[in-house]
Amino acid sequence: MAQKPSIPKGTRDFNPDQVAKRNYIFNIIQTQFERFGFQPIETPSFENSETLMGKYGEEGDRLIFKILNSGDFLKKVEEPLYTEKDAVKLTPKISEKALRYDLTVPFARYVVQHQNEIEFPFKRYQMQPVWRADRPQKGRFREFYQCDADVVGSTSLWQEVEFVQLYDAVFTALQLEGVTIKINNRKILSGIAEVIGASDKLIDFTVALDKLDKIGEEKVKEEMLSKGISEAGINKLQPLFELQGDFASQIKQLQDILSASESGKKGIEELQFINTAITEIGLQTASLQLDVTLARGLNYYTGAIFEVAAPKGVKMGSIGGGGRYDDLTGIFGLKNMSGVGISFGLDRIYLVLEELNLFPDAVNKNIKALFINFGDKEALYAMTAIKQLREQNINTELYPDTAKTGKQMKHADKRQIPYVVLVGEQEMANSVFTLKHMASGEQKQLDIQGLIAALS
RNA sequence: GUGGUUGUAGCUCAGUUGGUUAGAGCGCCUGAUUGUGGUUCAGGAGGUCGUCGGUUCGAGACCGAUCUUCCACCCCA
Numbered sequence: 396m397a398q399k400p401s402i403p404k405g406t407r408d409f410n411p412d413q414v415a416k417r418n419y420i421f422n423i424i425q426t427q428f429e430r431f432g433f434q435p436i437e438t439p440s441f442e443n444s445e446t447l448m449g450k451y452g453e454e455g456d457r458l459i460f461k462i463l464n465s466g467d468f469l470k471k472v473e474e475p476l477y478t479e480k481d482a483v484k485l486t487p488k489i490s491e492k493a494l495r496y497d498l499t500v501p502f503a504r505y506v507v508q509h510q511n512e513i514e515f516p517f518k519r520y521q522m523q524p525v526w527r528a529d530r531p532q533k534g535r536f537r538e539f540y541q542c543d544a545d546v547v548g549s550t551s552l553w554q555e556v557e558f559v560q561l562y563d564a565v566f567t568a569l570q571l572e573g574v575t576i577k578i579n580n581r582k583i584l585s586g587i588a589e590v591i592g593a594s595d596k597l598i599d600f601t602v603a604l605d606k607l608d609k610i611g612e613e614k615v616k617e618e619m620l621s622k623g624i625s626e627a628g629i630n631k632l633q634p635l636f637e638l639q640g641d642f643a644s645q646i647k648q649l650q651d652i653l654s655a656s657e658s659g660k661k662g663i664e665e666l667q668f669i670n671t672a673i674t675e676i677g678l679q680t681a682s683l684q685l686d687v688t689l690a691r692g693l694n695y696y697t698g699a700i701f702e703v704a705a706p707k708g709v710k711m712g713s714i715g716g717g718g719r720y721d722d723l724t725g726i727f728g729l730k731n732m733s734g735v736g737i738s739f740g741l742d743r744i745y746l747v748l749e750e751l752n753l754f755p756d757a758v759n760k761n762i763k764a765l766f767i768n769f770g771d772k773e774a775l776y777a778m779t780a781i782k783q784l785r786e787q788n789i790n791t792e793l794y795p796d797t798a799k800t801g802k803q804m805k806h807a808d809k810r811q812i813p814y815v816v817l818v819g820e821q822e823m824a825n826s827v828f829t830l831k832h833m834a835s836g837e838q839k840q841l842d843i844q845g846l847i848a849a850l851s
Numbered sequence: 852g853u854g855g856u857u858g859u860a861g862c863u864c865a866g867u868u869g870g871u872u873a874g875a876g877c878g879c880c881u882g883a884u885u886g887u888g889g890u891u892c893a894g895g896a897g898g899u900c901g902u903c904g905g906u907u908c909g910a911g912a913c914c915g916a917u918c919u920u921c922c923a924c925c926c927c928a
Contacts, residue, residue, distance in 0.1 A: 401901095401918085401919080404918085404919065404920085452926095454852095454925070454926055454927095455926085455927095457852070457926095458926080458927090497928090525928085527926095527927080527928095529925095529926075529927075530852080530853095530925090531920085531921085532921070532922070532923090533921070533922085534928080535926095535927075535928080536928090539928065540928090541928065542928095602926095691927085703928095711928095712927065712928070713927075713928065714928070715928070716928065738928065739928080740927095740928030741928080742928070743928055744928090767886080767887085769886075799885075799886090800885090800886050800887050800888090801884075801886090801887065801888070802888095803887090803888090804886095804888035804889090805887095805888050805889085806888085807888065808888040808889060809888085815887080815888085817886070817887080819886060821886090829886090831887075831888090833888070833889080834889095836887090836888090836889090838887085
């Protein structure tokens, strides 16, 4: 084990089988993105630090990978700052670039930077890795892929409706049935905060509420109390903890709670619009569920909030998330540009599909036949046939060395290649090929046309 | 970032209260079978016990540090 090379924690190598499975997911997501009218863009893996810093809250800043400046960067640091050893102050002096933390902020930057070339509303998709300096856990990596679709330049709620449809389309195509698309609305959350007199503590309030199904009602109340939310306010939340029934009846109960809040009523209206449309249009395999405790940490959401939970019984964090952000480009100087988008967590979807055994067998694009190498004369003859097969879009190859037949057969077996072709002196003399089907062991002699037909 | 956990052959794991030369299964290599894999049989290779340091006559085992794994927080895909 000593001296063995390694990779940083939270990162992974992918073997051919894993890449095939990942590509299978990528392709399905991409196909659905394009079916819904989204167009691909790509952005650099690293951005200027100021583009990313401060966009994800204090916690987010800590999780951003910073890239050290080139050259003798320490020499430029002034002595007092250096001796102070304050990382927060020192970092901007020695690091001006940082690895992408998500795809949404770089997209906002892209929109602002290219606003004059973009035709709005602009629907873009992006499937690229992101990096977080987090401590790894199951389904939680320091390098992972996000697959994002966003629309910018339209405030229409039909976009939200379409994103619910898009989630359903992707998970249906992946044959991952029973996912729950949870939806909430930031306006409802701020409405509730308003009603209980905690508007100034919206973030603390939502973070605590978000933990309801994890730590329970009492603990949530305790946390709110400790964050300075009044006991009277918390008592007003009681009906919220007792929300019951389907989407429509929960809405009804919310209306009572939020009757005094304009913002809350607006949120309810929006949810109702989306739910009515989805109920009318229908979903294939997913279900849409109202979850007023759904908050999500990102502070830029202003309207709808989405989160996708894996089917019941699979222990995994959310496999997708998203929402409406009315003014994301505002921080880069472009006002009144509403955006809404969703994200798919490729690596977590992979783990869920693996756990549920949902990858099709045909995912691995293996070669169809291996030609046994009996020597240079026979190999040349085989290569001529291989060329013709390849021209017919049949994936084949020649075993490169003149090894024992047994060893070559074993190689085919190990690689799970379905057919082996044997061409020796006898076959060459008769212009035929011996085709062996590995699974059955059956062998037959065919001419080149027969071989093409058999392997097509 | 906080607390805990894990590491022995390519893989999965044994290894007694510290005591000779660290084991098993699977895999791998060779042969039985010089044109036939998956089965069988015979033989073989492979480990500075994650790393560095300490305690001890003696450490895979005990202690410390560090890296890694997984878990709970925090947060999130």
